[in-house]
Amino acid sequence: MHTEQTSLDDDAVLLVGHGSRREKSNEQVRTLASKLERHLSLPVDAAYIELAEPSIADAIETLAPTCRSLTVVPLSxxxxxxxxxxxxxxxxxxxxxxxxxxxxxxxxxxxHPSIVDLLDERVRGVEADLGVERGDDDVAVVLCARGSSDPDSNGDVHKLARLLYEGREFTRVESTFIGVTSPRLEETLHTVAKDRPDAVVVLPYMLGDGVLTQRIIDKTETFGGEYPYVTAGASGPLGTDDRLVDVLADRCREARSGSVEMSCDTCKYKVELSGYEDDHGGARAMLRSLVHQAEHADRSDVGDDPHVHDAPGKHVAVCTNQTCAASGAATVLEQLRQQARKSDDCDVHVSRSSCLGQCGDGPIVAVYPDSIWYGGVTPDDTERIVSSHLERDRIVSDLVHQSL
Structure with a gap:
């Protein structure tokens, strides 16, 4: 993979993976970056959102001195x-x-059509292993994704399953999830079994063979033992197949031509969706707060400023997603609001947030623009966060979970 450029006129690409504690998963991102570099004949480097190095910021700092144009593409x-x-x-x-x-x-x-074709190939591989033939045997397919708190993301899983079904001789193609939302894999498999297909093929819709992929495979094996009249098998993950490189190349070309289309019409961060009306926090609200604060930074020097309000000095987001909620996040949220209202020296806006990506370590409380995250916060901790951090800018060090 490319590590240095020699011409300031060169374009470059930064492929951004999620990042994992498993080096094998991080290596997959680097492998795809290397393949994409050969495909595009452009330098392509890899970076990670979290849990691995380099970070996006560090990768950009490395590329900046020798690159005039950079295309950033998320491997998601x-x-x-x-x-x-x-x-x-x-x-x-x-x-x-x-x-x-x-x-x-x-x-x-x-x-993307290439991904649909890749999934079809994965099904054919499992069909061959199970000794069944599509068209002659009734084959049901279950597409299992990770699951998200974002309805737009979950909706795309169902669309992808439908596209895989169209024009192919499957008995049915069902979409399901391994976590976060429903329907869950076990429930879907039991429902499919009621129709007594000859075979059930489970597709883990994952990039790598991590913990969740293995969990899907294990649950498929358990299902096969519970329903001996159904032959069941699971495929491997998408991996580093060349068709993924084709899709990434298309995404790069779209970005460079300014023709990227995001699904803003169904994004919970941009429109009100039934059941998600309160999800106005998270990174969107943090970004809004940072930008807003910057816009008002020189207000005192302006005099007659036309704005009728000030940006809050700080923005506090409390994760209220499933695992944090189970740990008492709602009470923490309310206590922070009450403590902030009581304070005469606290310029802060407190809001709920969707998942902050630290499941199991919550409740998580993020304070911006300080970029300080507190973990395992209890209602008794809220007074200290307000009186020390929000009033006097003194970080409560024993609660710090992550500094961004």
Whole structure:
């Protein structure tokens, strides 16, 4: 993979993976970056949102001295919080630091004919292993994705399953999830079994063979034991197949031509969706707060400012997604609001947030623009957060979970 460029006129691409504690998963991102570099005949480097190095910011700093134009493409199956918030925020920060560079931001992998073809090939591989033949035997397919708190992302899973069904001789193609939302894999498999197909093929809709992929495979094996009259098998993940490289190349070309289309009409961060009316927090609200604060930074020097309000000094987001909610996040949220209202020296806006990506370590409380995250916060901790951090800018060090 390319590590240095020799011409300031060169364009470059930054492929952004999620990042994992498993080095094998991080290596997959680097492998795809290398393949994409050969495909585009452009330098392509890899970066990660979290859990691995380099970060997006560090990768851009490395590329900036020898690159005039950079296309940033997220290696993500669907557009959930990271694609809609974290990566764009990093690109926007980079634009302010490197005003002599041109940045293009590409779309996620999403729904693409090459991916549908890849899934079809994965099904054929399992059919061969099970000794069944499509058309002669009744084959049901279950497409299992990770699951998200973003309805737009979950909706795309159902669309992809339908496209896989169209024009192919499957008995049915069902979409399901391994976590976060429903229907869950076990429920879907039991429902499919009622129709007594000859075979059930489960497709883990994952890039790598991590914990969730293995969990899908294990649950498929358990299902096969519970229903001996149904032959069941699971495929491997998408991996580093060349068709993914084809999709990434298309996403790069779209970005460079300014023709990227995001699904803003069904994005919970941009429109009100039934059941998600309160999800106005998270990274979107943090970004809004940062931008708003910057716009008002020199207000005192303006005199007759036409604005009728000030940006809050700080923005506090409390994750109220499933695992944090189970740990008492709602009470923490309310206590922070009450403590802030009681304070005479606290210029803060407190809001609920969707998943902040630290499941199991919550409740998570993020304070911006300080970029301080507190973890395992209890209602008893809220007074200290307000009196020390929000009033006097003194970080409550024993609660710090992550500094961004």
């Amino acid at each position: 199956l669907f557009a959930a919080s990271h694609v809609k918030n974290d990566v764009p925020m990093a690109v926007q920060v980079a634009r302010t630091k490197h005003d002599d560079m041109t940045f293009h931001f590409g779309s996620h992998l999403g729904i």
